[in-house]
Amino acid sequence: MRLLLSAKKDELWKIARKRALDHYPIYRQNFFNKNNVYLMNPEDIEVIFRDTSISKKGSYYDPLRKVVASGLIVNDEESWHSRRKILKKSFDFSVISKCIAIFNKEVSSLVSRLQKNINEEVDLNLHVENLIFKITFANVLGNESSITDKKAEDYIHAMKTVTEIMLLKISKPYLNFVWPLLKAKKDEDKSLDEMNTYISKAIEENSDQYAQKNKTYFNTLDLLLGAPHLFDTEGVRDEITTFVLGSQDTTSSALSFILMALANYPEHQETVYEEIKNTLINNQNPTYSDLTSMDYLDRFIKECLRLYPPFIMMERTLTKDIITKTGYRLPEGTMVLISLLDIQRNPNLFPNPEKFDPDRFLLGNDTQIHPFSYMPFGAGPKICIAQKFAVLALKAIICGILQNFKLEPGTKIENIEFSKAVILEVKGGIKVNLKKR
Numbered sequence: 001m002r003l004l005l006s007a008k009k010d011e012l013w014k015i016a017r018k019r020a021l022d023h024y025p026i027y028r029q030n031f032f033n034k035n036n037v038y039l040m041n042p043e044d045i046e047v048i049f050r051d052t053s054i055s056k057k058g059s060y061y062d063p064l065r066k067v068v069a070s071g072l073i074v075n076d077e078e079s080w081h082s083r084r085k086i087l088k089k090s091f092d093f094s095v096i097s098k099c100i101a102i103f104n105k106e107v108s109s110l111v112s113r114l115q116k117n118i119n120e121e122v123d124l125n126l127h128v129e130n131l132i133f134k135i136t137f138a139n140v141l142g143n144e145s146s147i148t149d150k151k152a153e154d155y156i157h158a159m160k161t162v163t164e165i166m167l168l169k170i171s172k173p174y175l176n177f178v179w180p181l182l183k184a185k186k187d188e189d190k191s192l193d194e195m196n197t198y199i200s201k202a203i204e205e206n207s208d209q210y211a212q213k214n215k216t217y218f219n220t221l222d223l224l225l226g227a228p229h230l231f232d233t234e235g236v237r238d239e240i241t242t243f244v245l246g247s248q249d250t251t252s253s254a255l256s257f258i259l260m261a262l263a264n265y266p267e268h269q270e271t272v273y274e275e276i277k278n279t280l281i282n283n284q285n286p287t288y289s290d291l292t293s294m295d296y297l298d299r300f301i302k303e304c305l306r307l308y309p310p311f312i313m314m315e316r317t318l319t320k321d322i323i324t325k326t327g328y329r330l331p332e333g334t335m336v337l338i339s340l341l342d343i344q345r346n347p348n349l350f351p352n353p354e355k356f357d358p359d360r361f362l363l364g365n366d367t368q369i370h371p372f373s374y375m376p377f378g379a380g381p382k383i384c385i386a387q388k389f390a391v392l393a394l395k396a397i398i399c400g401i402l403q404n405f406k407l408e409p410g411t412k413i414e415n416i417e418f419s420k421a422v423i424l425e426v427k428g429g430i431k432v433n434l435k436k437r
């Protein structure tokens with residue numbers, strides 16, 4: 001333990017990766033007197049993730065609770081079930097198929113902006129932040145007209161401060177004792193206030209749509225306002241903030257790594273591009289069915305999310321003693337950590353794990369993959385509610401970019417070093433070179 005504490009942050013990161021490789025299927029690491037167990041065997045994980053009566057989301061998620069007290073992602077109460085049932089309707093076919101027009105509009109304006117960067121090395125993440133915020137928010141409100149670039153930027157700025165502080169609290173839980181004295185607390189309160197004011201105003205401005213009669217289409221806000229017995233004023237705000245927070249960094253991270261992989265593997269980029277060209281013959285915008293029909297793009301994204309899972313770690317705290325399938329006794333109160341980065345690169349679960357091979361996910365080959373060994377969107381009843389929406393958005397953005405640009409590497413895969421964050425990032429960001437198609 002002393003050895004661990006004295007090592008530098010980078011060293012700790014490497015030690016954690018090596019431990020995961022050396023100690024499959026399980027290892028323990030005490031952290032501030034807490035009994036933390038890393039599980040890697042999919043059958044062990046399945047027991048905990050399928051049965052919500054034996055575990056809950058524990059203190060790992062506390063910093064998030066400060067931001068979205070009752071939001072779905074941290075809700076372990078009875079109400080989770082009924083709230084999720086209602087919110088799930090936000091991602092019904094009738095709703096997300098309508099979002100494709102918004103995706104296409106935002107992607108077109110991104111492409112126009114990027115035309116100015118031809119032959120330059122760009123960090124595309126910086127360019128897509130606004131786009132991701134706008135498409136998530138437009139889906140929630142069913143209306144994008146009230147979201148100006150300036151408003152999006154201000155919100156994203158406040159959200160970044162809050163997420164950085166969340167990371168600080170997760171990595172240094174002992175700060176809790178002196179938190180009220182720190183400047184970070186003031187920054188957190190100010191940014192949270194800005195976020196809440198922004199969302200409350202958007203709710204107020206868009207609530208009148210809900211009152212319209214004979215609606216055939218219900219966006220997230222309609223669904224929330226239509227169930228006041230489940231969502232009070234704060235509940236509505238918490239769920240909307242949860243969607244925005246849950247979407248922003250995860251989707252940006254996924255996109256950055258996908259673009260890096262496209263740029264670094266030109267043969268795969270060509271195959272993806274051919275598929276796009278053959279589907280969108282007149283270089284038109286994709287429809288919902290175009291996006292769902294692109295199988296190679298689908299496998300390419302899956303392989304990127306295997307090697308580069310945006311949500312690095314999931315956690316559950318046991319509410320009962322259990323014996324794992326591999327025979328270990330874990331007492332009530334154990335914090336179980338699921339490191340997606342390690343599990344999805346483990347050679348016991350993925351042969352030749354470092355090889356970039358989208359065909360692992362080819363129909364037939366994918367039967368070898370245990371669903372609880374590949375979980376970029378989580379697994380079990382608490383799986384990401386917006387998985388389909390996120391993949392469609394990623395596909396629409398990639399279509400727009402590859403229809404107009406050829407990508408060459410700025411950042412080289414062999415040189416990347418991950419930042420020690422909650423959401424997967426590369427130190428110094430990911431850069432690609434934009435060439436004209």
Ligand code: HEM
Nearest residue numbers: 073243246247250251254311314376377378382384386390
């Ligand atoms: C590539 C993008 C995304 C990734 C990789 C991702 C990943 C995840 C993961 C791993 C979980 C499970 C966490 C756990 O069990 O501890 C989760 C849950 C969740 N995600 Fe996503 N997510 C993405 C996009 C989105 C988007 C676009 C939204 C909203 C519009 C969203 C909203 C949520 C919500 C509300 C939950 C909690 C669900 C529940 O507990 O019932 N996510 N996500």
